[in-house]
Amino acid sequence: MAQRKAGEVEAFLSRPDTSFPVVLLYGPDPGLVSERANTVARLSGVDAADPFASVVLAADELERDIGRLFDEARTVSMFGGRRLVRIKGAGNGKNLADAAADLARDPPPGVTVVIEAGDLKKSSALRVQIERGHAAMALPCFPDEARALDKMIDEELAASKLSIDRATRELLRTRLGANRMASRSEVQKLCLYALGQAAVTEADVETIVGDVSADTVDESVDAAASGEVRRLPDLLERLVASGTSTHQLHSALQRHFQQLLLMRAEVEGQGTPVSAAVEKRRPHFRRKPAMEAALSAWTGEAIAAVLQRIEADILLSRREAALSVTIMRRTLTEIGVEAARRRTRSRR
Known part of the structure; x- marks a missing residue:
């Protein structure tokens, strides 16, 4: 079955397998789903800002006109190269699940299809079709656990050449929300505030990161x-x-x-x-x-x-x-x- 466990997703994204041109990302944290979808889109090599090479579609609109998905997936890029089709807000729609099955079975050449969904059950038609497809991959995205949250904090601090002690890290953790993108934004804001210092302090966290x-x-x-x-x-x-x-x-x-x-x-x-x-x-x-x-x-x-x-x-x-x-x-x-x-x- 073409799927990864939650703990294997980061490793998969660090060494992407291009034999899976159709990728489903799902989970209860929309920020984490979106952030990882951004990673898949970037690894596809397509310029997301190029309207001739990239398109974003809404899942509810596709349920009413699923033909548009096939049109976009089979369109050849005007200036050559790969195309990116990104679908947002997927759920339990039957038309999208059936279309995903077709694309996973016989994907058009030169296209990466990225589907972002909510917390799909194992029996969800979309998950089932993607997991069965030989050219598709299902990636679960669950809220940050301690190790994943620490990894994100370390990435942002390292980029700003800042360190953090254990007590300050614990305080920062308690103030971060359940949304990965929102949490990263808070840490980036903290790093900007502490720029020029050697380390982030508890006072910095209390001043900048709101426990809302x-x-x-x-x-x-x-x-x-x-x-x-x-x-x-x-x-x-x-x-x-x-x-x-x-x-x-x-x-x-x-x-x-x-x-x-x-x-x-x-x-x-x-x-x-x-x-x-x-x-x-x-x-x-x-x-x-x-x-x-x-x-x-x-x-x-x-x-x-x-x-x-x-x-x-x-x-x-x-x-x-x-x-x-x-x-x-x-x-x-x-x-x-x-x-x-x-x-x-x-x-x-």
Whole structure:
């Protein structure tokens, strides 16, 4: 089968095998998928800025007009040389999977096809077709583990002739998000700030690298549950920019409403005051007002319905990985709007 394990991908990309002109990169980290797709594109030898030699296609558009993929793949470069066809946002579309099977079985000469996809299951038609194709390669891209993250940090520091001690490295790790490209951007920004020094310091990291993901997840969950709808767009933009996975946010939202359901049972079944029910959980003082507002707004029945909705959206995000960010935005926004309505009604 034409595939590599997650731990073998970096080695494969360092010694690319040109007998695989069709390459699928997939995984839950879109930044890592995109970064490695950039590497494959660069190794193809095609100038990505040349519109006569390179083209970028959207997977959802190809589902409506798959013929365009074959037209682009079989087009001969105007000035000779190889061509690059790059497909973004692939998921579980049947037409693209069937087309990938055809290209993997009989690839047009002089063309490299790079497909970027979300977190595809093993049974996904696109993965199955690529892994079966004799001229195709499937490369899984999973979020940075410690060794891969250290490798990226070392690459950027070496390029800027900077060193880093163990304590500073640990601090830097904790502040990097789940998105490879976003993490690399943060390290590059840090190196630029420390340029001219011999080493990066903890003070440099604290000044430059923002720990946005964890705090912003809590803020986003609280804003949605308590009906602070106006805060959501900015919070969601910060989460997307930091590379926070949609699964992380959906999971945090699910845990929060499960906790609200338990507290609401105490309020409705035992007559416990809202403030006392919240205080028993010992939340951070910054989150306490939002938790009290949410607990006051939602009934037990309504919370149970929200939990069913969140579970359905989590499953939908897994099936339609390319739309996971859109699904996440919709989930939080619609919950926030409903919470705001409930708070308004309770004041009347």
